[in-house]
Amino acid sequence: DAGVIQSPRHEVTEMGQEVTLRCKPISGHDYLFWYRQTMMRGLELLIYFNNNVPIDDSGMPEDRFSAKMPNASFSTLKIQPSEPRDSAVYFCASSTLRVPSPYEQYFGPGTRLTVT
């Protein structure tokens, strides 16, 4: 398996622009997670999906952030409008409850977002 795939790997944008981050989970995984990593706050869970349905979005910082999962193999995290404080590395992860590795999450390489 190719693992979790994220694109783009790097994104530089100006304040006020819309940013869309993309994620393809591991085939067969039915949970998908979006995390944000910053020096100040460490790793934060933003939202997670089960079978394409958002289950817990309590970590989404503001209404400027939205996430979708239109099918089992694709998810997006959108920021509109973007602000400099959104600069961070955004990780996508996927998992399954099936043994032998229930709850183990597999992380993508991340998208480094810089908002100027």
Place this chain on the structure above:
Amino acid sequence: AQSVTQLDSHVSVSEGTPVLLRCNYSSSYSPSLFWYVQHPNKGLQLLLKYTSAATLVKGINGFEAEFKKSETSFHLTKPSAHMSDAAEYFCVVSGMTPGGYNKLIFGAGTRLAVHP
């Protein structure tokens, strides 16, 4: 509620000497515990996991961790450090979400430096 505390933000060792990264957890039930490693500009990789089987868990690259319920600890060790071990290490505990899924709760991380 579940939480995890990594007792050292930075650890520095010489190549060939033992590594000890300390982690304490808090959980209202028998938790699953993980150690993840993040090399610079990379995603997170699972080192090892404890899921209520053997209390001494062996992981990849010679790392191991011991679950001690009486001390609520899950320290990560390696007998002999290698230069390639230089990275950030995250202790992680599983926690229940409103959706019933055991989400991962990350510690703040310990940055390991290995000197020649």
